[in-house]
Amino acid sequence: EVHMDDGILNFKVTPQGLCHCNTGKSYLEKIKKAKQKKQETSNMMDTVQENRKNYTQRQFERAKLAHKLHHHVGTPAVKNFKSLLKANMIRNYPVTIEDVNIAEKMFGPLMSSLKGKSTRRTPKPVRADVIEMPPELIEQHHLIEPCMDTMFINQEGMLTSIDHTVKFRCAMPIDYKTKKEYCRVLDMMLRKCNSAGFIVKTIHCDGEYRPIMDEVKDELNIDMNHANPLDHVPEAERNNRVIKECVRVDCHQPPFKKIPQIMIHYLAMIQTNQLNYFPVKGGISKYYSPRTVLGGTPLDCEKHCVVPFGAHVQANHESHPRNDNT
Numbered sequence: 001e002v003h004m005d006d007g008i009l010n011f012k013v014t015p016q017g018l019c020h021c022n023t024g025k026s027y028l029e030k031i032k033k034a035k036q037k038k039q040e041t042s043n044m045m046d047t048v049q050e051n052r053k054n055y056t057q058r059q060f061e062r063a064k065l066a067h068k069l070h071h072h073v074g075t076p077a078v079k080n081f082k083s084l085l086k087a088n089m090i091r092n093y094p095v096t097i098e099d100v101n102i103a104e105k106m107f108g109p110l111m112s113s114l115k116g117k118s119t120r121r122t123p124k125p126v127r128a129d130v131i132e133m134p135p136e137l138i139e140q141h142h143l144i145e146p147c148m149d150t151m152f153i154n155q156e157g158m159l160t161s162i163d164h165t166v167k168f169r170c171a172m173p174i175d176y177k178t179k180k181e182y183c184r185v186l187d188m189m190l191r192k193c194n195s196a197g198f199i200v201k202t203i204h205c206d207g208e209y210r211p212i213m214d215e216v217k218d219e220l221n222i223d224m225n226h227a228n229p230l231d232h233v234p235e236a237e238r239n240n241r242v243i244k245e246c247v248r249v250d251c252h253q254p255p256f257k258k259i260p261q262i263m264i265h266y267l268a269m270i271q272t273n274q275l276n277y278f279p280v281k282g283g284i285s286k287y288y289s290p291r292t293v294l295g296g297t298p299l300d301c302e303k304h305c306v307v308p309f310g311a312h313v314q315a316n317h318e319s320h321p322r323n324d325n326t
Helices: 024-054 057-072 078-086 097-107 111-117 135-140 179-195 207-220 234-251 261-275
Strands: 002-004 007-009 146-153 156-163 169-173 202-205 223-226
Touching: 024 097, 057 097, 078 097, 146 179, 146 234, 146 261, 156 179, 156 234, 156 261, 169 179, 169 234, 169 261, 179 207, 202 207, 202 234, 207 223, 234 261
Parallel strands: 146 202, 202 223
Antiparallel strands: 002 007, 146 156, 156 169
């Protein structure tokens, strides 16, 4: 008998002379939760272990003491804490400025201070930075014909499209195969094209969409060109394949074993949007990307290339203006 905190585990002897115990689902779930908790804290622990490699054990112990005593004096700003030590305002204080500097490099800022004192920052002013397209380019190709299809990523439906002219790719999550849902998603796609001066008159799709699209085309005032029976739209099928390849590539980057539904939706949209960053072979321009043709702003490395998909931190909500316990 093995006495646990929540009960006793009884082991029985097998014919081979081994002792075994049927733990049950509850015991296995506890082990699984303990492993997940250990994995969640491993990233922070690895960072501290990496930072302390350049310091001795004595310096590490004194840095932990400085980190602890910082709370005992009211958790002031690090600059004020150093001034307090420099002026010797507390007698017999066992911490020096060097210990505080090492603690700051090793442990980073105090988590409790960040949670309790962080407030909303003043946002930077938004400036319009749109590349002006040659009017002749839009006038000659203002009529576009998208090819749409539905693809699934981990059983999550995505309505995708790519047009014959600009080669602009689009992917939007779709919940149900209903007329109302297709109207909502197609309306968002058409608004993007119309805002850039393009007009969508015809949409190419498979024959399976005929029962739904016969009603949708009347509301959106567009024509539907359905493929032959047992046939598909080649451009749409190729577009789905390219997007899925990019999604699989990005799935191998984060350390996660499971991805929530909302992350799958955004992963597909992010990868589709990134395919529009560069000029496309067979498009209307060798120099302008589909994103630029449809009125997108230029890429900024400090804005668009800083945080990759799957990056995670502990952060507060900037939309919350008060620094209360919420």
